[in-house]
Amino acid sequence: MKQFQYICPTTQQGVLDVINKPGTKIIAGGTNLVDLMKRGVTAPDKLVDINHLPLKSIISTPKGLYIGALALNSAVAEHELVARQYPLLAMALKAGASPQLRNMATVGGNMMQRTRCGYFYDTTMPCNKRAPGSGCGAYEGVNRMHAIFGGSSQCIAVHPSDMCVALAALNAVVIIAGKKGERRLPFTDFHRLPGEHPEMDNHLAANELIVGVEIPNNHFAANSYYLKVRDRQSYAFALVSVAAALDIENGIIRHARLAMGGVAHKPWRLFDAEQALAGKPVSEDSFKQAAQLAMQGAKGYGQNAFKLKLAPATIAEALKHAAGLA
Amino acid sequence: MKSNETVNGPDGDQDVKDTSRRNFLKQSSLLTAVALTPGTAVKAAVMHVDEKIAAVFEKMPLKMEVNGKPQKLSVEPRSTLLDILREQLDLTGTKKGCDHGQCGACTVHVDGRRVNSCLTLGIMMSGKKITTIEGLANSDQLHPMQEAFIKHDGFQCGYCTPGQIMSAVACIREGHAGSEHEIREYMSGNICRCGAYPNIVNAIQEVKDGGQTV
Numbered sequence: 001m002k003q004f005q006y007i008c009p010t011t012q013q014g015v016l017d018v019i020n021k022p023g024t025k026i027i028a029g030g031t032n033l034v035d036l037m038k039r040g041v042t043a044p045d046k047l048v049d050i051n052h053l054p055l056k057s058i059i060s061t062p063k064g065l066y067i068g069a070l071a072l073n074s075a076v077a078e079h080e081l082v083a084r085q086y087p088l089l090a091m092a093l094k095a096g097a098s099p100q101l102r103n104m105a106t107v108g109g110n111m112m113q114r115t116r117c118g119y120f121y122d123t124t125m126p127c128n129k130r131a132p133g134s135g136c137g138a139y140e141g142v143n144r145m146h147a148i149f150g151g152s153s154q155c156i157a158v159h160p161s162d163m164c165v166a167l168a169a170l171n172a173v174v175i176i177a178g179k180k181g182e183r184r185l186p187f188t189d190f191h192r193l194p195g196e197h198p199e200m201d202n203h204l205a206a207n208e209l210i211v212g213v214e215i216p217n218n219h220f221a222a223n224s225y226y227l228k229v230r231d232r233q234s235y236a237f238a239l240v241s242v243a244a245a246l247d248i249e250n251g252i253i254r255h256a257r258l259a260m261g262g263v264a265h266k267p268w269r270l271f272d273a274e275q276a277l278a279g280k281p282v283s284e285d286s287f288k289q290a291a292q293l294a295m296q297g298a299k300g301y302g303q304n305a306f307k308l309k310l311a312p313a314t315i316a317e318a319l320k321h322a323a324g325l326a
Numbered sequence: 327m328k329s330n331e332t333v334n335g336p337d338g339d340q341d342v343k344d345t346s347r348r349n350f351l352k353q354s355s356l357l358t359a360v361a362l363t364p365g366t367a368v369k370a371a372v373m374h375v376d377e378k379i380a381a382v383f384e385k386m387p388l389k390m391e392v393n394g395k396p397q398k399l400s401v402e403p404r405s406t407l408l409d410i411l412r413e414q415l416d417l418t419g420t421k422k423g424c425d426h427g428q429c430g431a432c433t434v435h436v437d438g439r440r441v442n443s444c445l446t447l448g449i450m451m452s453g454k455k456i457t458t459i460e461g462l463a464n465s466d467q468l469h470p471m472q473e474a475f476i477k478h479d480g481f482q483c484g485y486c487t488p489g490q491i492m493s494a495v496a497c498i499r500e501g502h503a504g505s506e507h508e509i510r511e512y513m514s515g516n517i518c519r520c521g522a523y524p525n526i527v528n529a530i531q532e533v534k535d536g537g538q539t540v
């Protein structure tokens with residue numbers, strides 16, 4: 001690992017004053033950043049440790065739940081308020097990484113972990129995300145883990161987070177601090193698709209800091225499910241995952257929320273399927289139809305073509321679990 | 327229109343900034359000369375460029391407590407907790423398997439929480455209490471989990487074992503050892519090439535059921 005300078009500001013202003021400088025990176029839990037630094041994928045000159053900022057709180061507000069950017073993934077997953085009111089988030093977090101890693105990983109770091117694939121990690125291979133203009137090794141290469149939605153000829157990597165899939169489904173809002181004050185961004189607009197600029201994973205500017213996320217109150221607690229399909233039962237990234245949340249009254253779906261992981265450069269919301277489910281009776285048929293609708297525009301690239309079948313099956317299954325039919 | 331298609335309008339990026347690394351290095355070699363002059367250094371600190379001067383010193387002081395003993399060390403910011411434990415403190419019980427957070431061999435407790443020491447920068451441990459496998463036994467008396475691993479043959483080659491045991495103790499303390507299924511899930515961050523899993527689960531269940539304080 002290349003040498004770097006380490007600083008540890010104790011105020012938000014202190015962090016904002018330095019993060020804009022070239023070669024500077026924030027470190028929170030370090031589980032993604034240190035890994036990438038060890039592999040030489042990224043080599044900052046300066047690390048800004050933000051762990052001394054007071055951003056760990058998990059509190060209920062009149063509008064919903066506020067979670068500080070430095071709250072640990074394990075702390076959020078185990079939190080009583082989360083378990084009771086936002087079980088979808090708890091399930092997604094518990095499906096991610098390992099207990100040790102969740103004890104280090106923070107909410108902000110989880111959002112900011114790189115959208116990535118094996119070619120991004122392998123510095124001897126082409127990768128437009130790591131080295132813009134060098135080509136995409138995965139497009140016609142080893143792409144079993146890769147995107148079936150929203151990819152471009154430049155990049156078909158997927159965002160690996162489980163937590164973010166749940167937060168996208170729950171219409172969370174990201175709270176961002178910058179030099180000019182705070183701004184709020186809908187979670188679904190935080191991450192971006194690769195397009196012509198796969199080197200950019202999201203819309204956070206270099207001089208900005210994530211301070212927290214807010215999840216609005218909802219009626220999904222009784223009927224939520226996170227289903228993650230992977231090569232082994234635990235401690236593996238998703239092939240496909242689905243966050244399903246239903247608001248059911250007298251056997252009729254009032255509102256549905258669906259998001260998928262492992263299929264796109266960002267957490268992938270299934271807006272059309274959600275709309276189609278509204279007003280439908282709770283039934284396997286409704287779920288299968290919604291799952292088919294969700295697959296419009298999906299595209300396989302060879303090795304990952306199996307996801308075209310796995311994804312709708314996983315959507316239908318997650319909905320069954322959420323509705324209590326499984 | 328609600329959609330996922332927000333390709334446009336990139337506002338910023340993390341890695342683009344890395345391109346001007348060379349500029350920084352140029353700057354910091356200039357600063358070496360400055361830093362060697364104490365008087366200038368003091369003045370520079372007052373002028374808020376102190377952090378740049380710190381960059382040219384390779385090592386930084388680190389105080390932490392390891393297995394109950396306070397340690398005063400001098401470390402490179404890039405040294406992981408794992409490397410500091412093994413190479414500076416000669417605590418070689420903690421193992422390096424993958425060095426990338428994928429195997430759990432390096433599991434230690436930081437302020438009571440189990441973490442992967444291979445992805446933990448030592449410099450970030452200032453003021454923390456670290457417990458390694460060497461700190462688990464009570465002088466000559468093995469920890470109940472160590473006893474149970476021996477009794478149940480919870481290992482073959484033994485390489486993953488320190489990490490398994492640190493994780494197993496945390497698993498019970500966290501309240502995640504309620505059933506075989508739960509133990510398997512909450513021990514999934516520790517890989518064993520020798521496949522000693524069934525015996526590891528048995529060892530944990532015995533300690534859990536024995537009700538001893540772990």
Ligand SMILES: Cc1cc2nc3c(=O)[nH]c(=O)nc-3n(C[C@H](O)[C@H](O)[C@H](O)COP(=O)(O)OP(=O)(O)OC[C@H]3O[C@@H](n4cnc5c(N)ncnc54)[C@H](O)[C@@H]3O)c2cc1C
Pocket residue numbers: 025026027028029030031032033034035050069070095096097098101104105106107108109110111112113114160161162163208209210211235236237238340426427428
């Ligand atoms: C072996 C392994 C398996 C994993 N498996 C899974 C999995 O199954 N599911 C899953 O979801 N994840 C998985 N992960 C990823 C893990 O969840 C992330 O690495 C973790 O969430 C990152 O959080 P962190 O706090 O450690 O981030 P760091 O590594 O500290 O930072 C990551 C990035 O975020 C930036 N950053 C951090 N905080 C902020 C902030 N507040 N504002 C602005 N920028 C910030 C940093 O600059 C850096 O670029 C796995 C990781 C490993 C190593």
Ligand code: FES
Pocket residue numbers: 421422423424425426427428429430431432433442443444445
């Ligand atoms: S050595 Fe740390 S997880 Fe493998």
Ligand code: FES
Pocket residue numbers: 480481482483484485486487517518519520521522
């Ligand atoms: S005992 Fe050999 S790796 Fe676990």
